[in-house]
Amino acid sequence: MKSFWHWWHKTPLYIRILLGLVVGVVIGLVLKGDNEKLEHLRVPSDIILRMLRTLAPPLILVAVIRALMGADLKGQKIGKMVRLLLTNTLAAIFIGLFVANVVQPGHFAKKMEAPAKKVEIDPVKQKVLEVLKENNVSLTKTPKDPLGQFLDNVPRSLLEPLNSSDKVLGVIFIAVAFGMAFRAFRDKPLHTLSDLMDVLLESLIKILHWIVDVVPIGVMGVVAHVLGTKGIEPFKALGVFVLTVILALALQGTYYLLRIRLQSWVRPMRVIRGMNDALMMAFSTASSTASMPLTYECLKDKVKIREESASLGALVGSNFNNDGTALYEAMAALFISQMLGISLSLPQQFMVVVTSIIASVGAAGIPEAGLVTMTLVFTSVGLPPDFIPILLTVDWFLDRCRTTLNVMGDVTVSCILDGKIPEDREDALEGDADIVETV
Secondary structure: OHHHHHHHHHOOHHHHHHHHHHHHHHHHHHOOOOHHHHHHOOHHHHHHHHHHHHHHHHHHHHHHHHHHHHOOOOOOHHHHHHHHHHHHHHHHHHHHHHHHHHHOHHHHOOOOOOOOOOOOOOHHHHHHHHHHHHOOOOOOOOOOOHHHHHHHOOOOOOOHHHHOOOOHHHHHHHHHHHHHHHHOOOOOOOOOHHHHHHHHHHHHHHHHHHHHHOHHHHHHHHHHHHHHHHOOHHHHHHHHHHHHHHHHHHHHHHHHHHHHHHHOOOOHHHHHHHOHHHHHHHHHHOOHHHHHHHHHHHHHHHHOOOHHHHHHHHHHHHHOOOHHHHHHHHHHHHHHHHHOOOOOOHHHHHHHHHHHHHHHOOHHHOOOHHHHHHHHHHHHOOOOHHHHHHHHHHHHHHHHHHHHHHHHHHHHHHHHHOOOOOOOHHHHOOOOHHHHOOO
């Protein structure tokens, strides 16, 4: 058993998710039509999603506080950097919403039904219940099955168990999770408020790692359930969604290169050649944080922009720049709403924009940030997060694509901050004579 868990932890998450996908397809085909067994397979994903919804708000809260506290915000270029980050993120979200509204990938699947939130009660029975209530007659609730009772005690938010006397098991869940997470930091001295934020964030991320470890099991269950009850139609639409997201990311990348060409001395082809290594590392690691040192080095040594501009864009700005993630979340919300036949109004789409911007701040240091922040975006417009595991079947690939775009956003900010005149024009434009006139 020990060797299995060692293999499980060492295996990359995307391979585990693909394994869960394959097993889910097999189970879905075998149990097709057996709705009772298929319904039980949804339980793991329900628990995982509930835990993510519990963890997401405090995780984003602490991440944003820590990012703002730790950022070296000084100098005349800070205001310009903030404007660049905001306009880039807004452009990414609006491009994502535009492409999703035009292509409408969710309509390539048959309309699916959202999980029922209310149970219809017979009018006569409803009247009897009202009369009994008026006469203060107590009713004995029908006991739930043990699995249902366990699911009810998994907290929906961090503070929910503390506000109810009958949610003791939920309090224990939270206490055990944080108690185990804090064990790794029990000897760490806390001298400043920044130290406290570091411990809180690292503890929340440790708990997130535990949840992410069982995500492939949730993917297996939801794929088996969808395939066994709805057939292959939702997954056909998922392929269209992947192509649609890639199209939107390409449009955002074109927007970046256009801004670089018009607002900086650097030429787009110079950026593409100089940043190859950093962009490839971002795609391979799916982490803009891991790519940060290489991004900074490439900007400074290969693109040859000023050190201050490179550090502001690649080191400071990267904590707040998650354009690819924000674009993906907006498109994912529209995709699921289209699959469910729910039309998101303009105010709701505006709420998607606002939530995506807020959730993206400080998300660069959170592993699987898209999975965490997506629960907030879905909740903000009333979409059921139950369908997020369907997206996880392709998220391992799209995560790499949007991380690459995040790094390209950092590069764009650095280049524009460097201005339209290079520090040493002859050295900076060396070798660019053939492209200065053509690009």
